[in-house]
Amino acid sequence: MLRRKMLAVMLVIAMVLTMAACGQQQKASEGKADETIEGSDDTTDTKVSETASSGVTEIRFSWWGSEERNERYNAICDLFEEANPDVKVLREPATWEDFWVRLSTQSAGGNAPTLFGMNPLYVTDYALRGVLADLEPFIENGTIDTTNIDEAVVEAGRVGENIIMVSQGVTFQAYLANTTLLDKYGVDYPASNEDWTWEDFARESKAYADRAKESGERTWFSGPLDDQLIHYRSFAREMGKDVFDANGNVDIDTARLAQWWEFWQDLRAYGAVPQPSEWLEDAQKPLEQRALATGEVALQVFPVNQLELWQNASDGIFDIIRFPMDVNQTNRSEIVTGSYFTVSAAAALEEQEAAARLINFFVNNGDAIDIFLLEQGVPANSKMGERIMDVLSESQQKGVAFVNDMMQIAGPDVPQPLGATEIEQLYTSIAEQVVHKMITAQEGAEQFAAEAQAVLERED
Numbered sequence: 001m002l003r004r005k006m007l008a009v010m011l012v013i014a015m016v017l018t019m020a021a022c023g024q025q026q027k028a029s030e031g032k033a034d035e036t037i038e039g040s041d042d043t044t045d046t047k048v049s050e051t052a053s054s055g056v057t058e059i060r061f062s063w064w065g066s067e068e069r070n071e072r073y074n075a076i077c078d079l080f081e082e083a084n085p086d087v088k089v090l091r092e093p094a095t096w097e098d099f100w101v102r103l104s105t106q107s108a109g110g111n112a113p114t115l116f117g118m119n120p121l122y123v124t125d126y127a128l129r130g131v132l133a134d135l136e137p138f139i140e141n142g143t144i145d146t147t148n149i150d151e152a153v154v155e156a157g158r159v160g161e162n163i164i165m166v167s168q169g170v171t172f173q174a175y176l177a178n179t180t181l182l183d184k185y186g187v188d189y190p191a192s193n194e195d196w197t198w199e200d201f202a203r204e205s206k207a208y209a210d211r212a213k214e215s216g217e218r219t220w221f222s223g224p225l226d227d228q229l230i231h232y233r234s235f236a237r238e239m240g241k242d243v244f245d246a247n248g249n250v251d252i253d254t255a256r257l258a259q260w261w262e263f264w265q266d267l268r269a270y271g272a273v274p275q276p277s278e279w280l281e282d283a284q285k286p287l288e289q290r291a292l293a294t295g296e297v298a299l300q301v302f303p304v305n306q307l308e309l310w311q312n313a314s315d316g317i318f319d320i321i322r323f324p325m326d327v328n329q330t331n332r333s334e335i336v337t338g339s340y341f342t343v344s345a346a347a348a349l350e351e352q353e354a355a356a357r358l359i360n361f362f363v364n365n366g367d368a369i370d371i372f373l374l375e376q377g378v379p380a381n382s383k384m385g386e387r388i389m390d391v392l393s394e395s396q397q398k399g400v401a402f403v404n405d406m407m408q409i410a411g412p413d414v415p416q417p418l419g420a421t422e423i424e425q426l427y428t429s430i431a432e433q434v435v436h437k438m439i440t441a442q443e444g445a446e447q448f449a450a451e452a453q454a455v456l457e458r459e460d
Contacts, residue, residue: 055086057354059114059347062092064099065375072375076368080361087354107131112344115355118165120156120337121230121424124416127159133343134162138356145364148383150407156336159415165340166359169305169377171399172334172406173230174323176292176307177299180316181219185211187298192320192398193405197327198263205272208298213271223282223291223300224273226264226435229427231301234333235260237411238326243452248417250453254445261434261441268435273297276435288313303338304399305377311395318395320402334410339376378403418459423452 063073070093077089092113094102100122106112112131126132135157138144144166146154157165182189187204190196201222208221225231229243236242236256245251267273274282274297282291291297293313302310304320311318323333341359343352362368369384373392378400379385385400392400427448434444 056088057350058088059351059354060090062113062116064094064096072371075371110346114344114347114351118340118342125421127164128418132164133345133352136163143356144360148381152336153380165342167380168339170338171303171305171377173301174304175299175321176302176310177319177321178316179319181298192402195325198324201324205267206270209272220274220297221272223297224264226261227428227431229424232260234323237333238331240331242414244414252449254449257445258441304402305374307399308395334406335413336410419455422455
């Protein structure tokens with residue numbers, strides 16, 4: 001995710017969903033398909049009428065991703081339509097940024113797609129504002145079969161009393177590491193199934209920086225993690241806390257947050273991670289030109305299902321390393337996550353049922369999984385995961401093994417309250433002030449805790 005684009009996306013989502021919560025949930029009655037489906041024209045109403053009279057249910061399916069993902073999803077939808085001639089799937093792909101801006105606008109107008117992708121970062125704002133349908137009835141009646149999906153993965157889709165997400169794929173955030181570089185500079189790093197500490201990380205970061213300077217090469221140990229809330233949340237969970245408690249209230253340990261920012265300030269000053277201007281510039285580049293691909297950093301945090309992308313973009317050999325642990329803590333930072341399917345609460349029941357059938361096809365159909373592979377993580381259905389192992393590359397198999405190991409020790413996510421999207425944007429804004437030394441780490445931590453609480457109180 002590009003930092004500045006992410007800020008814009010999160011701000012638009014927060015603003016538009018707040019408008020929706022203030023009574024602008026009227027469903028758009030004119031131009032519904034024309035506004036969202038590429039290539040639509042003035043004959044849409046006639047086509048919909050003809051489709052309805054023929055006994056075919058039309059559903060709109062929206063997702064984000066690359067052209068390669070579009071090809072995979074379109075192929076799966078084609079297979080589904082062949083097996084289900086009573087359903088027509090209208091496809092609405094988009095880039096990551098465009099997807100969220102469009103979805104927030106559509107949702108505010110009561111015009112959300114029937115079926116759409118969802119990221120756990122944003123689900124609470126949509127769920128608690130009534131945008132998302134309860135999928136539990138479709139699980140209970142067998143339309144969506146979760147028999148071979150781990151209970152923790154199923155429950156990760158629950159917000160409040162209802163299951164409103166079904167997993168497309170399971171993944172974890174972890175360090176993707178160029179082990180060729182780490183070995184070249186003599187770094188002592190753990191195996192993918194072993195833990196290490198933040199003390200280890202800091203020591204090896206500085207040793208790497210020293211050896212890089214001696215060799216005269218431009219390379220850093222790691223990219224910084226202090227500007228995104230998702231990474232601080234992992235650090236906070238090691239203390240048995242998060243940004244929010246189980247009841248959705250702000251629960252920020254300001255001393256811990258200040259420690260987090262000071263940790264990265266120290267590494268930045270030492271030369272072990274890039275300076276802000278250099279890292280911002282890197283975020284604007286295509287993947288194959290970014291520092292992790294070119295060897296200008298040795299490791300960086302990404303979803304582990306992206307290992308194949310970085311391996312193919314680099315000359316080095318890549319592996320996965322766990323997020324470091326606090327030496328004095330036993331709490332795990334890992335949570336079950338990934339990408340999910342959600343269904344619009346505004347859709348008619350027959351459309352929701354058709355969408356549930358398409359979800360089931362994505363998750364449980366072998367031919368669909370042969371196309372999907374690891375596109376959004378390891379298949380949620382464990383049997384389907386076993387099915388594709390023989391066709392996966394070595395780096396893809398590393399990702400599957402890592403996810404399987406993490407599933408044994410990861411914990412559940414903490415539910416996020418209304419306003420979580422705005423708080424995400426707030427964190428990055430204050431973090432930038434700390435990074436540029438406009439305020440101290442402690443001042444920033446106290447400001448974030450106070451302003452995050454104010455956001456929640458405003459939502460109440």
